[in-house]
Amino acid sequence: MISWSDFEKIDIRLGTILEVSAFPEAKKPAYQLKIDFGTAGILRSSAQITTHYKPEDLLQRQIIAVINFPPKQIATFMSQCLVLGVYDENGHVVLLQPDQRLSNGLKIG
Numbered sequence: 001m002i003s004w005s006d007f008e009k010i011d012i013r014l015g016t017i018l019e020v021s022a023f024p025e026a027k028k029p030a031y032q033l034k035i036d037f038g039t040a041g042i043l044r045s046s047a048q049i050t051t052h053y054k055p056e057d058l059l060q061r062q063i064i065a066v067i068n069f070p071p072k073q074i075a076t077f078m079s080q081c082l083v084l085g086v087y088d089e090n091g092h093v094v095l096l097q098p099d100q101r102l103s104n105g106l107k108i109g
Contacts, residue, residue, distance in 0.1 A: 011068035012084070012108035013037050014098060020055040025075035031055065032077055038105025040067055043080040051092035064096040064108055 019034035029050040036042050045065065049058075066082040073079075085093035 009068075010066055011040075012064060013040055013067050014062055014102055014104060014106045014108065015040075015043070015065055015067075015081075016104050017058050017061050017063060018042065020058045022055075023075070023077065025077070027075070030074075031058070033058070033083065035063065035065065035081065035083075036104045037065075037067060037081075038103060040105045043067060044078065045081045045083050046074045046077055046079045047083045047093070049083070049085065049093050049095060051090075052088075052094055061095070062097050062101065062104075064098075 015035040015037040017033050018036050021032045023030045023032045023046060026046060028048050030046050030048045031050060033045045033047055034042060035045060064084045066084065069082055071078050071080050085095045088094055
């Protein structure tokens, strides 16, 4: 169990995917994403979401991510945030997203 104050330390925000590129150097199939989090800035992430999503389907899609982890080196890429999703029955990620368009950078709580 975690406390409410533990949960409050996690900065989870809404962002819009601006760019998607292949990431052939990753150990598992992944994309490199550039995501706009409004006043929280534009951050990059590596996301293993290639099973359910094509690059063209991800552009301008709003997603939810943790933005206050320290940057993480993944192969040749520095990931600055963690895109959130649910694992399907086969272990592939389905993105979490709002059911209506909202402003980038809004905090999830």
